[in-house]
Amino acid sequence: MIIELPNTTTTAINKKLNAIREQVGAATTGRVLTLIIALETDALLDESIAAANIASQEHPSRVIAVVSGDAEGGDSRLDAEVRMFGDAGASEVVVLRLHGPLAGHADAVVVPFLLPDIPVVAWWPDVAPASPATDPLGALALRRITDATNAPDPRAAINSRRDGYTAGDTDLSWSRITYWRALLASALDQPPYEPIRSAVVSGLATEPALDILAGWLASRIDGPVRRAVGELKIELLRDTETVSLSRPQDGVTATLRRTEKPDALVPLPRRVTAECLAEDLRRLDPDAVYGAALTGLEEVEYL
Amino acid sequence: MAGAGAARNTPSGWQNPLRDKRDKRLPRIAGPCGVVIFGVTGDLARRKLMPAIYDLANRGLLPATFALVGFARRDWADEDFADVVYQAVKEHARTPFRQVVWDRLASGFRFVTGTFDDDEAFARLAQTLEELDAERGTGGNHAFYLSIPPGAFPVVCEKLHSTGLARPRDGRWSRVVIEKPFGHDLTSAVELNSVVNSVFPEESVFRIDHYLGKETVQNILALRFANQLFDPIWNAHYVDHVQITMAEDIGLGGRAGYYDGIGAARDVIQNHLLQLLALTAMEEPVSFSPAELQAEKIKVLSATRLAQPLDETTSRGQYAAGWQGGERVVGLLDEEGFAHDSRTETFAAITLEVDTRRWAGVPFYLRTGKRLGRRVTEIALVFKRAPHLPFDDTMTDELGKNALVIRVQPDEGITLRFGSKVPGHLMEVRDVNMDFSYGSTFSEDSPEAYERLILDVLLGEPSLFPVNAEVELSWEILDPVLENWAEHGKPEPYVAGSWGPQSAFEMLERSGREWRRP
Numbered sequence: 001m002i003i004e005l006p007n008t009t010t011t012a013i014n015k016k017l018n019a020i021r022e023q024v025g026a027a028t029t030g031r032v033l034t035l036i037i038a039l040e041t042d043a044l045l046d047e048s049i050a051a052a053n054i055a056s057q058e059h060p061s062r063v064i065a066v067v068s069g070d071a072e073g074g075d076s077r078l079d080a081e082v083r084m085f086g087d088a089g090a091s092e093v094v095v096l097r098l099h100g101p102l103a104g105h106a107d108a109v110v111v112p113f114l115l116p117d118i119p120v121v122a123w124w125p126d127v128a129p130a131s132p133a134t135d136p137l138g139a140l141a142l143r144r145i146t147d148a149t150n151a152p153d154p155r156a157a158i159n160s161r162r163d164g165y166t167a168g169d170t171d172l173s174w175s176r177i178t179y180w181r182a183l184l185a186s187a188l189d190q191p192p193y194e195p196i197r198s199a200v201v202s203g204l205a206t207e208p209a210l211d212i213l214a215g216w217l218a219s220r221i222d223g224p225v226r227r228a229v230g231e232l233k234i235e236l237l238r239d240t241e242t243v244s245l246s247r248p249q250d251g252v253t254a255t256l257r258r259t260e261k262p263d264a265l266v267p268l269p270r271r272v273t274a275e276c277l278a279e280d281l282r283r284l285d286p287d288a289v290y291g292a293a294l295t296g297l298e299e300v301e302y303l
Numbered sequence: 304m305a306g307a308g309a310a311r312n313t314p315s316g317w318q319n320p321l322r323d324k325r326d327k328r329l330p331r332i333a334g335p336c337g338v339v340i341f342g343v344t345g346d347l348a349r350r351k352l353m354p355a356i357y358d359l360a361n362r363g364l365l366p367a368t369f370a371l372v373g374f375a376r377r378d379w380a381d382e383d384f385a386d387v388v389y390q391a392v393k394e395h396a397r398t399p400f401r402q403v404v405w406d407r408l409a410s411g412f413r414f415v416t417g418t419f420d421d422d423e424a425f426a427r428l429a430q431t432l433e434e435l436d437a438e439r440g441t442g443g444n445h446a447f448y449l450s451i452p453p454g455a456f457p458v459v460c461e462k463l464h465s466t467g468l469a470r471p472r473d474g475r476w477s478r479v480v481i482e483k484p485f486g487h488d489l490t491s492a493v494e495l496n497s498v499v500n501s502v503f504p505e506e507s508v509f510r511i512d513h514y515l516g517k518e519t520v521q522n523i524l525a526l527r528f529a530n531q532l533f534d535p536i537w538n539a540h541y542v543d544h545v546q547i548t549m550a551e552d553i554g555l556g557g558r559a560g561y562y563d564g565i566g567a568a569r570d571v572i573q574n575h576l577l578q579l580l581a582l583t584a585m586e587e588p589v590s591f592s593p594a595e596l597q598a599e600k601i602k603v604l605s606a607t608r609l610a611q612p613l614d615e616t617t618s619r620g621q622y623a624a625g626w627q628g629g630e631r632v633v634g635l636l637d638e639e640g641f642a643h644d645s646r647t648e649t650f651a652a653i654t655l656e657v658d659t660r661r662w663a664g665v666p667f668y669l670r671t672g673k674r675l676g677r678r679v680t681e682i683a684l685v686f687k688r689a690p691h692l693p694f695d696d697t698m699t700d701e702l703g704k705n706a707l708v709i710r711v712q713p714d715e716g717i718t719l720r721f722g723s724k725v726p727g728h729l730m731e732v733r734d735v736n737m738d739f740s741y742g743s744t745f746s747e748d749s750p751e752a753y754e755r756l757i758l759d760v761l762l763g764e765p766s767l768f769p770v771n772a773e774v775e776l777s778w779e780i781l782d783p784v785l786e787n788w789a790e791h792g793k794p795e796p797y798v799a800g801s802w803g804p805q806s807a808f809e810m811l812e813r814s815g816r817e818w819r820r821p
Contacts, residue, residue: 178328182329182332185319186331186332186333188320188321189334262437262439262440264439266367266407267404279328289323
């Protein structure tokens with residue numbers, strides 16, 4: 001069900017939400033969080049809402065998508081769209097389009113829609129503010145999620161996160177490589193128990209997940225970490241063995257190779273946005289390991 | 304609870320540089336290993352074990368080198384076995400089917416034909432495992448899942464011992480997983496434990512009680528020990544009595560071989576219900592390490608005893624023909640495979656007392672049965688009535704006792720029942736429910752109990768598995784009832800689809816209480 005509410009007010013939208021709920025006897029008490037999607041244009045709107053809907057299977061939430069495009073020109077106007085039931089997964093979606101001077105006050109528009117007590121998460125699917133925590137929308141949130149992957153220059157974007165970092169920030173490029181990290185970590189649970197002397201991370205230049213992976217390795221090991229552009233492959237060099245995890249760029253099966261051990265094949269497709277988002281919503285406490293990985297990025301040698 | 308499995312075999316001083324306690328995203332993936340299932344053609348293997356293994360693989364929690372070996376009498380090739388697993392996964396897996404995951408997993412399937420007393424077959428098994436270590440890299444770590452009747456345990460354990468499979472070399476592990484029933488009384492349980500322990504040391508024995516792998520059951524610990532709200536009332540000052548119910552709507556058609564002569568008390572009360580009682584009644588463990596949890600469970604079980612006289616505080620029944628929902632069903636005596644004069648009970652209820660300061664005087668009523676009204680498992684704490692009500696009797700006619708209900712399955716969650724004013728100009732108080740539903744608040748698909756438990760076996764995390772002492776204490780509690788029932792009388796018939804025999808209701812009425820309709 002999609003209801004358009006052109007040129008409206010927050011009070012009218014809230015009344016509409018309540019009315020719909022009363023009609024069908026649904027309640028908001030099962031919601032576990034409020035997710036704010038902050039966008040400048042409509043370009044990623046539907047895709048982002050779709051991802052949030054899939055993630056909402058795991059985290060029933062109220063989704064507020066704010067499109068604050070043209071701050072210039074015209075009068076202040078608020079257009080809204082309410083999506084529920086079939087069109088909203090396990091969540092309810094409110095799309096708010098802000099026009100004119102109102103576009104600079106997204107926080108004021110969003111506040112009436114925050115559900116009592118439950119945590120607020122802000123997500124910028126493409127362009128993110130330099131310092132998410134001090135952004136008006138980010139300030140409302142306990143957890144702030146950016147996504148360097150969709151930024152115009154992904155590598156610059158992930159590198160810039162360090163300066164604006166506040167505990168509670170994360171980036172979806174970080175959740176994209178969780179399984180890569182898990183496979184490397186569990187390889188090291190097995191003998192030989194040797195330190196890692198150095199590491200090489202290679203792959204596409206436009207994949208920020210690899211930059212943050214390199215940053216993570218740099219923050220964990222005493223030794224150089226290099227980031228190369230080329231085939232998709234991570235290598236950990238130790239005294240008597242090399243652990244490598246590689247995958248064809250568009251493949252779904254990765255190879256875990258260790259000196260003198262049979263090769264192991266692992267299903268490891270690239271994670272889609274919805275999966276990354278669902279993982280990020282699973283924990284709402286600050287991710288200190290991500291913070292350390294951002295700091296580690298400073299030490300990564302780019303080849 | 305994490306860490307023990309990987310840490311066990313590592314030299315001291317080694318710390319995996321890529322692991323960090325704060326890194327909560329990082330899932331724990333089991334190390335290289337293989338699982339051997341004995342009794343692979345059984346119902347449990349097909350409905351639960353195989354799907355759970357696929358689900359674990361799909362969630363990325365199994366090592367790339369994982370191998371699954373089936374052992375049974377059938378004359379199957381590896382491919383036939385893979386077909387059987389494929390059907391089981393297609394039909395019963397929780398997570399969606401992904402070809403790439405399946406292909407990786409299936410390449411580690413092997414099948415060994417043989418009977419449990421066949422030396423040659425076990426030699427072939429040992430050889431197969433060795434080949435897997437070399438080809439696939441299972442690292443010599445093996446879990447043996449005995450999904451077989453307990454009568455076959457001694458011979459299988461002995462063969463595993465004589466082939467050397469039970470005694471791994473340094474730095475490798477060998478674990479055995481066994482399913483209920485853990486014996487049929489105290490003597491047989493002690494015997495069984497000694498057989499298993501003569502081959503596998505106790506820390507390598509994992510007894511699966513799948514109830515303990517359920518999220519809601521683990522949540523009992525969170526509810527009790529992470530909150531300030533419930534602890535003050537969790538005692539005899541406020542709780543009037545506790546009811547623990549596990550009801551099933553299915554009958555026993557086709558299960559005579561297992562069930563006849565065993566009965567509901569042995570099948571369910573001895574393990575599931577007494578474990579639920581232990582978690583509900585135990586004191587706070589000093590930490591959540593497996594040893595501390597077990598210590599508390601053992602303490603409370605050792606303080607638990609039957610309320611006397613048994614003829615008045617217990618009840619047993621046997622379902623008779625009736626209408627189960629919309630279906631006409633036969634009684635137990637007409638089920639295929641059961642003797643026409645079978646005395647096997649399909650309903651059992653007992654009354655327990657926990658002799659501790661916290662619970663003195665609070666009866667714990669445990670009941671279970673087949674062909675009851677609906678499938679439900681719950682723990683209900685029923686509170687005392689308020690000592691003084693400043694209302695007229697007419698105002699509180701409809702007010703019952705407050706209750707806190709932990710719904711274990713289905714529709715997992717917690718219900719709080721209390722009185723509320725009925726809207727209107729009269730002061731009238733009626734019972735209402737406040738509801739927390741697991742499904743709508745958290746992940747839509749929380750993992751199946753078997754996934755959690757199998758992964759714990761592979762990681763070597765014993766926290767959720769009952770140990771020897773718990774099993775034996777449970778039999779010690781239950782044995783007098785079984786003896787009393789064996790000595791005289793027979794189960795009272797009850798209509799299929801009802802909530803049990805008349806004696807079950809009388810059992811509570813004697814003390815002015817009644818069963819909740821769950």
